[in-house]
Amino acid sequence: MHPGVERGADVVSVAAPERPTGAADPTALPRLLQGAPLRSPADHLRVWGPLPRPRRAQLLAEVEAAGLTGRGGAGFPLAAKLAAASHGPAGTVVVNATEGEPVSAKDATLLAASPHLVLDGATAAAHATGAAAIVVCLKRSHAALARQVEEVVGLRRRAGLDPVRIQVTTAPDRYVAGQETALVRWLDGGEARPTTVPPRPTSRGVGRRPTLVSNAETLAHLALIARFGAAWFRSLGRPDAPGTTLATLSGDVRVPGVYEVPLGAPLGELIAAAGGDPAANGGVLVGGYFGAWVGPAAAAAPFCAAGLRPFGAAVGCGAVAVLPAGVCGLLETARVLRWLAGESAGQCGPCVNGLPAMADAFDAVVAGDPGGAAEAHLVRWAGMVERRGACALPDGAARLVRSALQVFAADAELHRRRGPCRPAPPVLPTPTPGGWR
Amino acid sequence: MPAGAAGAAHPDPGRVAVSRSRRLTVDPIACDGRGLCAELLPERVRLDDWGYPIIDPRPLPPALLGPARQAVVACPMLALRLRAVIEEPAARE
Numbered sequence: 208m209h210p211g212v213e214r215g216a217d218v219v220s221v222a223a224p225e226r227p228t229g230a231a232d233p234t235a236l237p238r239l240l241q242g243a244p245l246r247s248p249a250d251h252l253r254v255w256g257p258l259p260r261p262r263r264a265q266l267l268a269e270v271e272a273a274g275l276t277g278r279g280g281a282g283f284p285l286a287a288k289l290a291a292a293s294h295g296p297a298g299t300v301v302v303n304a305t306e307g308e309p310v311s312a313k314d315a316t317l318l319a320a321s322p323h324l325v326l327d328g329a330t331a332a333a334h335a336t337g338a339a340a341i342v343v344c345l346k347r348s349h350a351a352l353a354r355q356v357e358e359v360v361g362l363r364r365r366a367g368l369d370p371v372r373i374q375v376t377t378a379p380d381r382y383v384a385g386q387e388t389a390l391v392r393w394l395d396g397g398e399a400r401p402t403t404v405p406p407r408p409t410s411r412g413v414g415r416r417p418t419l420v421s422n423a424e425t426l427a428h429l430a431l432i433a434r435f436g437a438a439w440f441r442s443l444g445r446p447d448a449p450g451t452t453l454a455t456l457s458g459d460v461r462v463p464g465v466y467e468v469p470l471g472a473p474l475g476e477l478i479a480a481a482g483g484d485p486a487a488n489g490g491v492l493v494g495g496y497f498g499a500w501v502g503p504a505a506a507a508a509p510f511c512a513a514g515l516r517p518f519g520a521a522v523g524c525g526a527v528a529v530l531p532a533g534v535c536g537l538l539e540t541a542r543v544l545r546w547l548a549g550e551s552a553g554q555c556g557p558c559v560n561g562l563p564a565m566a567d568a569f570d571a572v573v574a575g576d577p578g579g580a581a582e583a584h585l586v587r588w589a590g591m592v593e594r595r596g597a598c599a600l601p602d603g604a605a606r607l608v609r610s611a612l613q614v615f616a617a618d619a620e621l622h623r624r625r626g627p628c629r630p631a632p633p634v635l636p637t638p639t640p641g642g643w644r
Numbered sequence: 645m646p647a648g649a650a651g652a653a654h655p656d657p658g659r660v661a662v663s664r665s666r667r668l669t670v671d672p673i674a675c676d677g678r679g680l681c682a683e684l685l686p687e688r689v690r691l692d693d694w695g696y697p698i699i700d701p702r703p704l705p706p707a708l709l710g711p712a713r714q715a716v717v718a719c720p721m722l723a724l725r726l727r728a729v730i731e732e733p734a735a736r737e
Contacts, residue, residue, distance in 0.1 A: 401673075402673070403671045403672070403673050403674070554672070554673045555672035555673055555675075556672065556675060556676065556677045556692075556694055556695070556696035557672065557692060557694070557696055558672075560693075560694035560696070561692075561693075561694065564693075564694075587693075588693070591692050591693065591698070595672060595692075595696075595698070596672055597671075597672050597673050
């Protein structure tokens with residue numbers, strides 16, 4: 208039996224009623240959002256208890272055994288990153304809550320609902336890597352939330368919870384600003400544009416010291432692994448995709464918001480939990496703008512790397528955007544692709560040239576693409592830009608294009624025969640970009 | 645683990661094995677698509693539709709090492725690099 212999907216959408220505004228006696232139930236779902244909102248250190252400690260401080264090697268071994276992977280998008284194993292960042296001089300832990308993905312809200316929701324878990328995780332990561340500083344990074348448009356987190360940090364300092372000093376800062380609102388090298392460059396006083404690797408931040412990051420850049424949700428999971436251990440973490444999810452993940456449901460669902468689900472839960476079940484049609488045949492964008500469109504056949508697909516791979520998709524940052532029936536997926540993709548092209552940091556030739564060319568070609572597909580020349584160009588260019596940027600923006604654009612041409616093939620055929628569809632109000636948001644500093 | 649210890653056939657997953665072979669890489673930020681590399685080393689470099697180099701990632705055979713070095717030196721942006729082939733530990737999902 209599947210453990211089911213828990214609602215977490217309104218945790219920010221609704222007080223937790225079910226735990227009058229305090230201590231959290233580690234066997235329950237949700238995990239990260241349990242008991243929320245937990246703003247005061249006292250409330251947090253009442254629910255979760257203090258953060259244990261095992262020996263570094265023991266903590267690293269526990270994370271390794273837990274199999275926790277990054278929840279920011281790339282899915283890299285946290286244990287490997289912690290190990291890589293624990294050599295050399297004392298460095299920095301960067302809590303990445305920049306959440307540049309327009310259809311994701313999970314890091315902001317988590318920081319509003321249970322900031323102490325994120326900060327506990329950062330403290331545990333600093334302990335594991337021997338870091339001497341912690342920086343929490345949000346995006347500038349979340350300045351109010353950043354102030355709230357700063358207050359929480361102040362309360363924790365007075366309560367003596369954090370041996371390592373925590374700073375809170377806000378970074379530019381750019382899609383690639385949350386890419387870890389871009390964040391390091393910006394924290395060092397530069398522009399929030401990616402840099403070439405190697406060196407990776409784990410070997411040379413902020414102040415040229417080893418730097419662990421980790422997603423806010425990933426660190427919150429770490430805080431719970433430090434408390435309850437690897438076996439507990441693995442008691443939900445799948446052997447190849449352990450634990451829970453936060454998912455942001457948006458689009459054609461009755462209750463959009465952030466949900467906590469075991470990895471491997473069927474995608475359709477997740478959509479249904481948010482009040483959407485699990486067999487939504489308008490198309491579902493999985494993993495954010497960096498992700499892939501899937502059709503109704505993916506409703507039964509487990510929401511995890513192995514389950515989504517056959518559909519060319521990945522969990523990414525856990526964003527799931529359901530397109531309403533009757534909305535043109537080609538038109539939506541064309542708009543998002545144009546936005547992605549505008550989010551290029553303007554540094555790498557294949558991205559600077561390829562993404563606008565792909566956006567033009569996609570516009571041509573929307574316009575009807577007589578002869579199929581534009582579609583042929585799209586296929587060629589998707590292959591051409593892949594893995595050729597300093598960051599993975601071109602790869603994301605290529606994935607979006609390929610999946611759209613596949614999932615909306617019938618629509619493309621209609622456009623070819625009848626010309627473009629009528630302009631419609633946009634469904635997927637394309638926020639106005641900020642500067643680079 | 646001391647050199648030659650049992651299990652040496654299975655490299656420690658925490659370490660990387662650096663071999664003596666070399667491959668070409670390009671720093672995509674430094675590169676501005678002058679295209680000299682593709683002229684000097686067509687065996688390993690072709691240009692994309694916008695004039696930027698697409699590099700064959702395979703290790704270079706000994707016969708191409710000399711020409712590859714010349715291409716690296718000729719790059720006006722110092723964007724072309726010769727790197728030791730690093731056998732990364734198998735990536736996990």
